[in-house]
Amino acid sequence: MTRKTLIIGNWKMNLTMHEASLYLHKLMEQLPVRRDVEVVVAPTMLTLQSLSLQIKRRIVKLAAQNCYWRDHGPYTGEVPASHLHGMVDYVIIGHSERRHIFMESDKDIRFKVQAALRNRLQPILCIGETAHERTLGETREVLQDQIVNGLANITAEEIDHVVIAYEPVWAIGSGEYAQPSDLAKVLKVIRQQITHLFGKEAAEAVRVVYGGSVSVDNASDYLAVAGLDGLLIGGASLDAYQFTEIVKKAHKE
Numbered sequence: 001m002t003r004k005t006l007i008i009g010n011w012k013m014n015l016t017m018h019e020a021s022l023y024l025h026k027l028m029e030q031l032p033v034r035r036d037v038e039v040v041v042a043p044t045m046l047t048l049q050s051l052s053l054q055i056k057r058r059i060v061k062l063a064a065q066n067c068y069w070r071d072h073g074p075y076t077g078e079v080p081a082s083h084l085h086g087m088v089d090y091v092i093i094g095h096s097e098r099r100h101i102f103m104e105s106d107k108d109i110r111f112k113v114q115a116a117l118r119n120r121l122q123p124i125l126c127i128g129e130t131a132h133e134r135t136l137g138e139t140r141e142v143l144q145d146q147i148v149n150g151l152a153n154i155t156a157e158e159i160d161h162v163v164i165a166y167e168p169v170w171a172i173g174s175g176e177y178a179q180p181s182d183l184a185k186v187l188k189v190i191r192q193q194i195t196h197l198f199g200k201e202a203a204e205a206v207r208v209v210y211g212g213s214v215s216v217d218n219a220s221d222y223l224a225v226a227g228l229d230g231l232l233i234g235g236a237s238l239d240a241y242q243f244t245e246i247v248k249k250a251h252k253e
């Protein structure tokens with residue numbers, strides 16, 4: 001089974017409406033239309049509707065950075081997956097900033113994955129160990145737990161639409177990054193766990209991307225890792241030129 005390479009830019013809480021629109025204009029001018037790579041950006045919630053009218057989805061797609069899991073009701077300040085449907089193709093769920101700054105629990109994350117799938121959005125489920133867990137040698141167990149908790153109650157058919165983003169917390173925005181040569185072990189743990197839960201076919205279909213201090217300089221090393229299907233980029237995605245350079249490196253055709 002061939003899995004399409006996925007390059008995602010997570011803009012986090014950056015780029016105003018005006019800046020985002022200029023950025024996408026530049027990106028669509030610079031990016032060649034190629035079928036072998038799927039390009040996705042995740043702007044702030046407020047800009048999504050307007051940007052969804054501006055983008056050409058053949059070139060770049062949109063992701064939300066979060067969503068709420070109930071479809072409607074008295075939940076002041078939340079944006080449900082049901083309202084994102086039609087505007088975005090993907091939604092990032094369980095980013096470590098949401099887990100650690102906004103105290104999202106495993107239950108929240110599990111419900112959000114289910115809400116995304118229910119509303120025909122593809123969840124990008126973020127998992128990754130903290131520096132402390134890494135020092136204790138608990139990476140494997142942490143990843144297994146996050147997969148089991150994040151994907152409980154979904155079916156083997158639904159897993160095809162899920163993207164797993166391995167983002168070690170210690171590598172996010174720190175300039176310190178996971179060695180590409182160390183990723184093979186992590187990819188094995190992730191696919192073994194998916195096999196255990198959903199079977200071998202599902203494990204081969206699911207895309208796994210890496211995030212954490214990815215830059216123009218190290219992107220090619222990750223893209224060469226067997227079994228890794230792409231990148232989730234924070235800081236380096238804020239600059240349209242750098243992001244485009246990384247996308248170009250991902251093209252194989």
Ligand code: 13P
Nearest residue numbers: 010172173212213234235
């Ligand atoms: P950086 O690329 O800035 O380390 O951020 C990674 C990230 O959190 C993407 O979701």
